[in-house]
Amino acid sequence: xxxIENHASFGGRQEVWKHTSTSTGTEMKIGVYLPPAAxxxxxxxxxxxxxxxxxxxQNFITKGGAQQYAxxxxxxxxxxxxxxxxxxxxxxxAYDLGQGAGFYLNATxxxxxxHFRMEDYVVxxxxxxxxxHFPVTDARGISGHSMGGHGALTLALRHPGRYRSVSAFxxxxxxxxxxxxxxxxxxxxxxxPVVWREHDAVHLIAKSQERLPMLxxxxxxxxxxxxxxxxxxxxxxxxxxxxxxxLNLRPGYDHSYYFIASFxxxxxxxxxxxxxx
Amino acid sequence: xxxIENHASFGGRQEVWKHTSTSTGTEMKIGVYLPPAAxxxxxxxxxxxxxxxxxxxQNFITKGGAQQYAxxxxxxxxxxxxxxxxxxxxxxxAYDLGQGAGFYLNATxxxxxxHFRMEDYVVxxxxxxxxxHFPVTDARGISGHSMGGHGALTLALRHPGRYRSVSAFxxxxxxxxxxxxxxxxxxxxxxxPVVWREHDAVHLIAKSQERLPMLxxxxxxxxxxxxxxxxxxxxxxxxxxxxxxxLNLRPGYDHSYYFIASFxxxxxxxxxxxxxx
Numbered sequence: 001x002x003x004i005e006n007h008a009s010f011g012g013r014q015e016v017w018k019h020t021s022t023s024t025g026t027e028m029k030i031g032v033y034l035p036p037a038a039x040x041x042x043x044x045x046x047x048x049x050x051x052x053x054x055x056x057x058q059n060f061i062t063k064g065g066a067q068q069y070a071x072x073x074x075x076x077x078x079x080x081x082x083x084x085x086x087x088x089x090x091x092x093x094a095y096d097l098g099q100g101a102g103f104y105l106n107a108t109x110x111x112x113x114x115h116f117r118m119e120d121y122v123v124x125x126x127x128x129x130x131x132x133h134f135p136v137t138d139a140r141g142i143s144g145h146s147m148g149g150h151g152a153l154t155l156a157l158r159h160p161g162r163y164r165s166v167s168a169f170x171x172x173x174x175x176x177x178x179x180x181x182x183x184x185x186x187x188x189x190x191x192x193p194v195v196w197r198e199h200d201a202v203h204l205i206a207k208s209q210e211r212l213p214m215l216x217x218x219x220x221x222x223x224x225x226x227x228x229x230x231x232x233x234x235x236x237x238x239x240x241x242x243x244x245x246x247l248n249l250r251p252g253y254d255h256s257y258y259f260i261a262s263f264x265x266x267x268x269x270x271x272x273x274x275x276x277x
Numbered sequence: 278x279x280x281i282e283n284h285a286s287f288g289g290r291q292e293v294w295k296h297t298s299t300s301t302g303t304e305m306k307i308g309v310y311l312p313p314a315a316x317x318x319x320x321x322x323x324x325x326x327x328x329x330x331x332x333x334x335q336n337f338i339t340k341g342g343a344q345q346y347a348x349x350x351x352x353x354x355x356x357x358x359x360x361x362x363x364x365x366x367x368x369x370x371a372y373d374l375g376q377g378a379g380f381y382l383n384a385t386x387x388x389x390x391x392h393f394r395m396e397d398y399v400v401x402x403x404x405x406x407x408x409x410h411f412p413v414t415d416a417r418g419i420s421g422h423s424m425g426g427h428g429a430l431t432l433a434l435r436h437p438g439r440y441r442s443v444s445a446f447x448x449x450x451x452x453x454x455x456x457x458x459x460x461x462x463x464x465x466x467x468x469x470p471v472v473w474r475e476h477d478a479v480h481l482i483a484k485s486q487e488r489l490p491m492l493x494x495x496x497x498x499x500x501x502x503x504x505x506x507x508x509x510x511x512x513x514x515x516x517x518x519x520x521x522x523x524l525n526l527r528p529g530y531d532h533s534y535y536f537i538a539s540f541x542x543x544x545x546x547x548x549x550x551x552x553x554x
Contacts, residue, residue: 007535008498014535038485052413065342113287220287250285258284258291 009247011036023121024084026129031079033060035071043135045275049079050144050151057081065261073272077263078130082117096180104151105199107188123159141165141271150175153201160210164276167215167267169260173234180228205237215246215270217263219253287348288313296306300398301361307340308356312348313461316451320412321413326356327421327428331377342538351548360391381428382476384465400436418442427452431480437487440553444492444544446537453477457505464508467471482514492523492547494540
């Protein structure tokens with residue numbers, strides 16, 4: 001782990017680290033925000049943040065405005081890159097496949113299977129690294145935006161016991177049923193839709209045994225709302241499964257980080273409540 | 278004026294506009310944040326924000342985290358680009374001269390004089406435009422970062438009656454005495470240091486008649502502190518002139534937007550107090 005950025009921020013430190021990942025076989029970068037309590041050596045819970053299509057570890061840490069709330073609540077924020085990258089790594093010219101579009105799963109198909117193992121990376125390798133290098137409790141929450149909202153929901157649902165709280169902004173709740181997810185799943189997982197469902201939050205909700213505090217925010221003026229996001233499918237699935245969901249529809253808000261910044265304080269508070277003590 | 282971006286943000290709107298400037302003879306872009314009060318049609322005071330070297334109208338609006346405080350205090354934020362740009366506009370390969378480095382003055386020397394007229398633009402043309410298109414009071418404040426901190430201080434000092442409050446983050450307080458300013462002033466204004474002084478805050482303080490509420494924040498770990506910024510020169514000049522200055526030195530903070538975001542709330546409150554009523 002090598003620290004490549006280090007900035008004072010709201011009394012704490014916004015850092016960026018890089019390391020060679022055993023999951024992806026590539027160098028990965030991670031944004032880590034340490035609140036004042038962690039800088040002082042106190043153990044803090046960790047909120048993992050998964051970004052959306054085209055993003056790196058930079059987007060959330062520069063535009064999300066989360067640090068002030070993490071400082072206040074004593075939460076460490078960990079924001080990894082969205083995929084493996086580099087010269088030897090498969091890619092696609094489209095923005096929604098390949099580098100910057102890892103979809104938080106382990107690919108099984110060529111040419112992706114060798115490096116695109118973001119589920120192993122986020123769920124296992126990254127927490128181990130963080131727990132070795134920073135003063136953390138064993139309380140983990142997970143959140144994310146768009147493709148990263150899909151990541152947060154599916155990883156929490158697929159790995160009971162790993163997280164104590166989950167939230168998402170503008171998540172792709174039913175990737176097996178919308179163009180972004182269908183394209184990525186066909187490439188990474190092959191043609192069988194039965195396999196896809198295991199990475200689809202709406203499907204996973206139906207068979208989940210665990211109940212986590214779940215908060216979702218969705219902008220009403222989001223340009224991807226009707227075709228790619230479909231939050232009503234999550235609401236229906238939660239109602240059927242008896243899974244308690246707080247779903248806030250925010251009229252006028254779009255898919256951008258301006259939306260995230262406006263409501264990230266409520267998400268940080270949601271996780272802080274669940275992760276305290 | 279053509280609106281090219283429009284995002285909901287903290288109950289208000291973050292917009293970006295473009296127009297052809299009579300001052301610079303180029304297309305200029307402007308970030309405009311309208312707090313909820315302005316969206317509802319209520320007249321609000323305006324805080325002008327001037328960004329630093331290499332920046333466009335985007336940096337402050339995406340990374341500054343100012344919108345939440347502007348929403349709370351009912352302040353409109355106006356963040357123009359830092360220079361004229363485009364194919365017919367003179368430029369220099371260095372980051373600290375030419376496009377992205379207008380230094381908020383009217384150039385008198387070739388090849389810069391034809392377009393680099395940022396003082397006219399910021400002080401006259403831009404407020405007229407804003408006052409035509411948005412519900413504003415006649416109360417104006419001005420702030421900025423680094424080169425833009427220089428801009429805020431010098432434009433306020435050079436134009437008595439135009440602004441009611443001024444502040445800056447990490448300003449170049451004595452450009453006539455430091456490398457960034459000397460290089461830019463030689464190019465834009467020619468070789469006579471007597472001319473340079475008319476754009477140097479430390480010199481202008483000595484002869485200022487007006488007294489504005491003045492707030493400056495400076496990071497103690499700023500990589501440009503000793504060679505380019507020298508806030509102690511401003512402190513001494515203010516003491517000699519009997520000009521009241523609040524200068525906050527912030528240990529550990531660097532020159533980045535992480536620093537600005539950490540303290541922009543205090544600057545917004547400073548301006549809101551001066552601009553109210």
